[in-house]
Amino acid sequence: MVEATKVESIEFKWGKKRGIGGKKKDVQFYESFCYDGVEYTLYDSVYMYKEGETEPYIGKLIKIWENAEKEKKVKVLWFFRPCEIFNYLGDEKTTENELFLASGDGVGNANVNDLEAIAGKCNVVCSSKDNRNPQPTDKELQEADFVFCRTFDVGNCRILDKIDEKIVGIEAKFLLNRVDNQNTSGVPKLDMNKKEVSENVVATDGTRSLARKEPSLGEKATSSSDVKFDEVTKINDRQVDNSGEMASSSSKAKRISDVKPSLVNQESSLGENSACNSGLGERTKDDKKETMPSDNITSRSKDDVGSSESKVDKVLFNQVLIEEKVKVAKDSGDLDDRPSKKAKLDDLTKASYDNKVKSVQKLRHDSKAVAQTTHAFEDKSKPKLTKDPHEINNGLSKEPKPDEKLARLANGMFPEASLRQPLKEGSKTNYQIQEVTRRPEALKVLASACFVVLDAKLLVKMRFNTYIFVIDMLTGQKQVPWEERMQTALEQGTVVLLQNLDPSYTSAVVEASGWQYCCCFLFPKKAVNLFGHLVINKLRIHMQREMKEAVSTSHCSQPNTLEYDMAMEWCLLQERSDQALRKLRQQQEQELRKLRATLKSK
Amino acid sequence: MARKFRDWVEVLSNMGSTPTPEADYAAFQKKVKRTILIDNLSPQVTASVLRTAFGQFGTVKNVQFIPNYTGLENIPCCALVEMESPRQAEAIVSEITQFPFMISGTPRPVRAFAAEEEMFDDRPIKRGRRIQCRWLDPKDPDFECTNKMKRLVRKHAAEELFLLKHLLGEEEKLAKQQAEELKANYKKYDMIDNVISDGTAQGLARCYHMRNLDD
Numbered sequence: 001m002v003e004a005t006k007v008e009s010i011e012f013k014w015g016k017k018r019g020i021g022g023k024k025k026d027v028q029f030y031e032s033f034c035y036d037g038v039e040y041t042l043y044d045s046v047y048m049y050k051e052g053e054t055e056p057y058i059g060k061l062i063k064i065w066e067n068a069e070k071e072k073k074v075k076v077l078w079f080f081r082p083c084e085i086f087n088y089l090g091d092e093k094t095t096e097n098e099l100f101l102a103s104g105d106g107v108g109n110a111n112v113n114d115l116e117a118i119a120g121k122c123n124v125v126c127s128s129k130d131n132r133n134p135q136p137t138d139k140e141l142q143e144a145d146f147v148f149c150r151t152f153d154v155g156n157c158r159i160l161d162k163i164d165e166k167i168v169g170i171e172a173k174f175l176l177n178r179v180d181n182q183n184t185s186g187v188p189k190l191d192m193n194k195k196e197v198s199e200n201v202v203a204t205d206g207t208r209s210l211a212r213k214e215p216s217l218g219e220k221a222t223s224s225s226d227v228k229f230d231e232v233t234k235i236n237d238r239q240v241d242n243s244g245e246m247a248s249s250s251s252k253a254k255r256i257s258d259v260k261p262s263l264v265n266q267e268s269s270l271g272e273n274s275a276c277n278s279g280l281g282e283r284t285k286d287d288k289k290e291t292m293p294s295d296n297i298t299s300r301s302k303d304d305v306g307s308s309e310s311k312v313d314k315v316l317f318n319q320v321l322i323e324e325k326v327k328v329a330k331d332s333g334d335l336d337d338r339p340s341k342k343a344k345l346d347d348l349t350k351a352s353y354d355n356k357v358k359s360v361q362k363l364r365h366d367s368k369a370v371a372q373t374t375h376a377f378e379d380k381s382k383p384k385l386t387k388d389p390h391e392i393n394n395g396l397s398k399e400p401k402p403d404e405k406l407a408r409l410a411n412g413m414f415p416e417a418s419l420r421q422p423l424k425e426g427s428k429t430n431y432q433i434q435e436v437t438r439r440p441e442a443l444k445v446l447a448s449a450c451f452v453v454l455d456a457k458l459l460v461k462m463r464f465n466t467y468i469f470v471i472d473m474l475t476g477q478k479q480v481p482w483e484e485r486m487q488t489a490l491e492q493g494t495v496v497l498l499q500n501l502d503p504s505y506t507s508a509v510v511e512a513s514g515w516q517y518c519c520c521f522l523f524p525k526k527a528v529n530l531f532g533h534l535v536i537n538k539l540r541i542h543m544q545r546e547m548k549e550a551v552s553t554s555h556c557s558q559p560n561t562l563e564y565d566m567a568m569e570w571c572l573l574q575e576r577s578d579q580a581l582r583k584l585r586q587q588q589e590q591e592l593r594k595l596r597a598t599l600k601s602k
Numbered sequence: 603m604a605r606k607f608r609d610w611v612e613v614l615s616n617m618g619s620t621p622t623p624e625a626d627y628a629a630f631q632k633k634v635k636r637t638i639l640i641d642n643l644s645p646q647v648t649a650s651v652l653r654t655a656f657g658q659f660g661t662v663k664n665v666q667f668i669p670n671y672t673g674l675e676n677i678p679c680c681a682l683v684e685m686e687s688p689r690q691a692e693a694i695v696s697e698i699t700q701f702p703f704m705i706s707g708t709p710r711p712v713r714a715f716a717a718e719e720e721m722f723d724d725r726p727i728k729r730g731r732r733i734q735c736r737w738l739d740p741k742d743p744d745f746e747c748t749n750k751m752k753r754l755v756r757k758h759a760a761e762e763l764f765l766l767k768h769l770l771g772e773e774e775k776l777a778k779q780q781a782e783e784l785k786a787n788y789k790k791y792d793m794i795d796n797v798i799s800d801g802t803a804q805g806l807a808r809c810y811h812m813r814n815l816d817d
Contacts, residue, residue, distance in 0.1 A: 530642070530644040530676065531676065531776070531777040532709070532776065533708065554651075554654070556702065556704075557701070557709070557711075564709075567711045568702070571711065576772075577773075588762075591754060592755070595750055599747050
């Protein structure tokens with residue numbers, strides 16, 4: 001029933017089959033699938049990533065199939081962000097996270113995409129008061145990534161307050177909130193059995209192979225996870241809560257390791273030591289298998305989920321899950337926001353990043369579940385245990401940064417990371433080409449202006465060269481307006497001039513290309529004097545008798561004046577300078593082109 | 603892997619006037635067409651001066667100075683002047699190329715050119731333009747070459763700066779020469795005026811039996 005296929009080493013698995021269609025009965029429809037460790041079911045809301053777009057699109061899966069060519073396809077019914085239909089909004093007020101469901105007849109309400117374009121799950125809650133819609137709780141609404149209650153008719157380009165009976169042939173009840181609310185969270189199904197848990201482990205494998213591709217996996221992660229593991233084992237043996245000791249471990253590993261002792265404790269208090277041990281044994285095995293140990297965090301957290309899910313009482317877990325999943329999803333949304341704003345994660349990164357987010361979520365589940373169970377069990381370590389998850393919660397929701405950093409480090413895509421150790425990873429020639437897309441709030445950087453001056457002055461096209469060369473980094477907050485940033489940058493001496501930029505780069509691009517912490521501007525020079533404007537105070541009356549009445553500050557001089565002759569001299573000089581500069585430019589361009597020809601790549 | 607979806611979004615928004623990147627870019631290109639670059643401006647020139655100066659040719663929509671970031675201080679200022687229509691801009695360029703046009707000072711004329719896209723620092727990104735960058739590590743086969751390139755670019759910048767300095771020197775020389783000329787001319791006129799006003803000219807005319815200058 002389950003067949004596994006590997007696409008670009010991203011783990012993939014079909015779920016439940018639905019039916020067979022197509023002219024030759026060669027199209028297999030599915031109801032669910034597992035992609036990159038995340039389980040997707042029909043009518044889930046997903047982020048769809050598109051190359052070159054900063055913000056991922058959001059849509060609902062309404063059809064999933066594999067065609068005769070073995071291509072995996074999904075049909076997606078779109079949500080619109082208000083900015084996408086800005087024109088048709090008119091006076092309609094929209095909230096910040098409101099979406100509009102596509103409806104009506106016409107182009108664009110839904111279309112078919114490659115399944116691989118899915119970037120992750122999205123928590124979209126329907127806030128419609130419609131009686132067909134199972135009403136979401138306040139909490140759910142609050143924690144949702146996005147809400148929708150209106151639709152956008154793509155045929156008439158109008159906003160509708162009502163949700164139609166059917167949209168592109170799909171009944172409304174599928175599009176509204178689900179009765180069991182499962183689609184609203186990016187959390188695995190509640191009735192997850194052991195088999196699926198083992199699937200999870202497979203998913204980890206997928207992640208691992210994915211991560212292995214990245215050259216600059218942080219050594220930091222390696223060491224910290226090793227430490228963590230030791231500590232976990234120790235705790236399991238002694239059955240003591242030494243979360244205080246945990247505090248001394250590295251800050252990045254801290255939260256995760258915090259979760260672990262509590263989990264272990266909980267397990268032991270349940271009296272399932274053997275099961276726990278087996279779980280741990282599994283972990284050890286996993287660890288040993290791993291060549292790139294920095295994956296530990298992902299894999300282990302997944303294992304944890306596996307063990308905890310199988311052991312913790314299902315009902316209890318359910319209860320906890322329902323309470324918490326929206327919150328978790330929200331957190332993941334928070335995390336997700338960042339990369340999309342930064343606009344430089346490609347889909348590969350995104351995928352593995354999502355994985356990490358998921359694992360963090362799962363950890364949180366564990367911790368919460370632990371907190372709940374310990375209440376029931378009057379364990380002596382209860383106060384500490386119940387406190388722990390809270391800390392974790394806070395840590396996770398308030399500062400998602402370290403994790404993100406970790407993820408990025410591991411991915412090696414973030415320029416900061418590659419900047420830090422660009423040379424140490426010398427053994428791998430496998431480099432990452434970074435795609436640059438525009439950031440939404442394009443701060444004004446004057447790198448291009450700098451070239452403008454040269455260009456305008458010389459009126460010769462700048463040379464063409466697509467490489468950006470070395471620049472230094474400036475640590476600064478990007479919220480500060482650029483004038484201030486420039487000022488501080490000048491004071492700190494961190495101003496950098498980017499030379500040899502392609503003239504078609506704009507300041508926004510320079511900003512977006514990941515050097516958002518680096519200033520690319522120079523201080524404008526104030527011209528003090530212009531040669532060639534002569535002033536003879538006493539003479540004015542005699543010289544320009546005919547100009548006396550002229551008030552204008554500008555004029556064309558007439559050919560029969562001395563002024564005209566002088567102007568001609570200036571024109572001559574100007575022409576000569578232009579020639580000289582042009583000549584120089586040509587020569588330089590030739591030199592550069594010659595050198596470029598020797599480049600091996602591109 | 604081909605990722606194609608939502609091509610229609612563009613279609614949809616082009617029907618209205620939503621500022622899509624394409625529309626943005628088209629609007630920008632139009633703006634470029636009706637803009638002229640004015641070079642060789644005196645630092646005393648302000649936006650209002652430019653507005654009145656070019657108000658003679660048509661309606662000025664916007665004036666934007668281009669700051670000078672290069673190391674040389676006495677480089678003339680330049681500004682981008684946006685006119686109402688491309689025709690007006692063209693007319694100004696041809697007019698100023700034919701006749702020396704002076705703003706806030708003589709005799710050095712200003713220069714006018716049709717603006718180019720690269721001159722705007724706030725220009726939008728060209729649609730479909732993809733820019734890639736990456737770090738090269740020392741073992742990369744291109745490392746040596748790119749390093750050379752880096753040095754070459756630096757050399758070029760130095761060359762350019764040198765030439766600019768030289769040209770500025772030339773300009774200064776010409777300015778001095780013209781100042782001399784002007785002073786000489788002034789002296790000449792001054793002398794003639796004096797000669798006429800103090801009666802020397804009349805005396806001399808009488809002496810040489812010439813008709814009086816005043817006749």
